[in-house]
Amino acid sequence: MSVDFSQLVQEGLAQTDAALERLLPGPDVQPHNIHRAMRHSVFAGGKRLRPLLALESARMIKGTLPDGAADVGAAVEMLHTYSLIHDDLPALDNDDLRRGKPTCHVVYGEAMAILAGDALQTLAYETLAKLPGDALAKIEIVKEIAIATGTGVGYDGLAPGMIGGQVWDIEGEGTKPTAERVEAIHRSKTGALITVSIVAGGLIGGASADEVASLRRFGQKAGLAFQIVDDVLDMTQSSEELGKTAGKDTATDKATWPAVFGIESSRATAAELLRDALAELDRFGAHAERLKAVARALVERTH
């Protein structure tokens, strides 16, 4: 199929950035510093992968890009950014650099970084509540997103949401990671938000419950594959290529896939998960080509 992938990515990134620019208070809106801190991290060069998944999922379901899809993507990106700001704090991962730039607390101080993360979570829900269209779909999106980013057991029945995964990750530091724990952390800490980006995109596009179930299975498999690839790249690439401190996961005994299964087996698992993920979209026929292209690119990337 002839999907011009780089154009697709550029379009998605431009739509997401336009939505974020519109939704985030400007740098001169009072109180200044928190809005500047929020913008510092939101516009720090993120690849907008989650919004891209939301956009293409919405487009696949509706056949055309529905109103509000870019705002769903922007809300997901706000949640992703809030989790990064808090993860980077001295009390958590203590990271000074993210995508080659100083992290939020390095520039704005810890207090402002904590509050900027809080405010991005809040703004994500404000954004979702203001979406155009059907109130039932909007409430379903809020519910899905809150569950996926919380601490409780999510829809996959296997692992808690994003914050729960972060807790497991912190608590496991310094102990030898097990296969079970690595999978649970990946499914929750990263996988849950990736999956819900796809589900929420589908819901704004009008997906039926049965279509949502397919999207969820696609997201769970593609999300896990994405994280495995991320772990492999962290282990095999230099800091310069990654824009962050390479090998840091290994150095701190972080639970990574290759640390438990080895690099070759990890690559094979990612490829298998991708294949299974793509098969979940076959029911959508030619409409699925763009979303499939995104998933392929995420898993087959080399940096």
Next chain:
Amino acid sequence: MSVDFSQLVQEGLAQTDAALERLLPGPDVQPHNIHRAMRHSVFAGGKRLRPLLALESARMIKGTLPDGAADVGAAVEMLHTYSLIHDDLPALDNDDLRRGKPTCHVVYGEAMAILAGDALQTLAYETLAKLPGDALAKIEIVKEIAIATGTGVGYDGLAPGMIGGQVWDIEGEGTKPTAERVEAIHRSKTGALITVSIVAGGLIGGASADEVASLRRFGQKAGLAFQIVDDVLDMTQSSEELGKTAGKDTATDKATWPAVFGIESSRATAAELLRDALAELDRFGAHAERLKAVARALVERTH
């Protein structure tokens, strides 16, 4: 009117605590520590004032307590607790005690306190999205609450939401507080969440737009009066009576009402605001007696 106030408070507290007990993951749900940290702060002896306002606002509008009112109150209390946990962190107010008990980060560490606050915010939105009843009312509640707890200018047009007020408060430390700044901080940092508790209660009770407007004006006035009284008590009472370090606001040059206007003038302003607040509820006739009794008790309290 013969409202048995202490019974009203006891009932409200019991309903709120039952809802919180049901909605918060148990202390043995994995990952343990974050759920224990969340419960530590949520069940640290709060008076459940905001939930009480939500419950009585809902009851006044519907004539009887509507399904979901206790969950609205519980969600508001989760948001209040998340803001306290983050406020108490070393990078912010650095408080070791709250209501006479060690604060969250003292018991569970800073990382877990940051994440527990995050997770309480998330769980509040999950709770709201799962409310029974009309999807439109639920989306309206989510929107109102997100705006009231964010950084942007809220519905009163005067001040930003809860996080915005927190930023102003932090940034003003060490400078002489002005009347304008004190009012803006009070309206945002405390007033916005109190007001939205009343508005959200009204919405779950089926309030019309016009009734919501009355509830909002009532909440803005009662909320400001409540905070002024809080400032006066902080200045005039001992630490033992307050259950927290008395006089701390003055010691750190915090923006308080009596610091700018004096104690007697502050008391008079609180009384005047209360009278105006109560007048906003006259349109609801005898149905308003319970909510009026709560407002009176909050402003006329002596500890």
